[in-house]
Amino acid sequence: MTKFKVNTPFLAHCNTCNKEVSALPLLNRSDLLIALQGKGNVRVMHVATEGDHIWSLNSEDTVTLSNAIAKDLV
Numbered sequence: 001m002t003k004f005k006v007n008t009p010f011l012a013h014c015n016t017c018n019k020e021v022s023a024l025p026l027l028n029r030s031d032l033l034i035a036l037q038g039k040g041n042v043r044v045m046h047v048a049t050e051g052d053h054i055w056s057l058n059s060e061d062t063v064t065l066s067n068a069i070a071k072d073l074v
């Protein structure tokens with residue numbers, strides 16, 4: 001069993017900020033694991049000065065998050 005917690009921030013690229021930010025998944029744990037298996041988009045958010053930015057992870061960041069969970073680093 002992984003110790004991954006869905007409320008743990010991880011680095012992802014925000015298109016609006018055009019930089020790496022600490023993002024939070026908007027899915028619960030089971031939905032997130034399903035999405036990471038390629039069956040859905042991983043919706044994430046982070047708080048910016050003008051408001052929340054919400055987007056779906058690109059395939060590269062999805063793989064990064066998936067690998068981090070597999071290694072229990074997130």
Ligand SMILES: [Zn+2]
Nearest residue numbers: 014016017053
């Ligand atoms: Zn942003």
